[in-house]
Amino acid sequence: MMQSRRIDPLLRRAQEHEDAVARELAERQRAHELQESRLAELRRYADEYASSQMAAISPAQLANRRAFLDRLENAVEQQTLNVDNSREKLEAERTRLLLASRDKQVLEQLAASYRAQERKGEERRDQREMDDLGARRVRAAQQAGEAEGEAR
Template identity: 75%
Template sequence: MMQSRRIDPLLRRAQETEDAVARELAERQQALSAHESRLEELRGYMEEYANSQMAATSPAQLANRRAFLDRLDSALQQQLQNVDRSRANVDIQRDRLLLASRDKQVLEQLAASYRVQEHQVIERRQQREMDDLGARRSRLAMLAAQEEDGNA
């Protein structure tokens, strides 16, 4: 059996792996985008709320406002961590895709090399067959010529 055909299942598996890793990367990029959008929303909301000129009429209202800003700031910090974690996940998956692509490329190059070798073997075999055929025809022609000379 030809070596290049034995690599074909490995190539298909490498392609499937690369495709799966690429899909996972796309999902992680979407998650990162969603986290970044949420972060921007929180930043905008915090800025808007912090800059609003709400008249606090009592110490209780001031305390409530401060507590709300603290909760908002805490949510903002949590979202920053989510973005950082999500960005790290994207980077990890991007590296996995790079490795999967390289693995597939190595197999493709190996299969191509095998196909070239197999093609060369076939060409040499065909050339030998043509040479043998030519040698047989030449011998037959010589024998025929000798026979004619002998009959003459």
């Protein structure tokens, strides 16, 4: 069996793996963008709330406002951690795709090398057959010439 045919299933699996990792990377990218937009939204809301003026604030209202601002700041900090975590996962997925792509390229190069070797082998066999055929024709012509010469 030819080596290039044996490598084809491996190449197919490598392509399927690369495709799966690429889909996972796209999903991670979407998730990361969502985390970033949530962070931007939270920051915007916290900034607007912090800068808004409230008229005739009682001490209780002031304490509630401060507590709410603290919760908003905590939410921004937590979302910042979520974005950082999401970014790390995204980078890990990019690395996985790079590795999957390299694995596939190695197999593609190996398959191409096998196919080139197989083509050269076929060309050599074809050339030998042509040479043998040519030699048989020459012998046949010589034998026919000798037989003609003997007939005279």
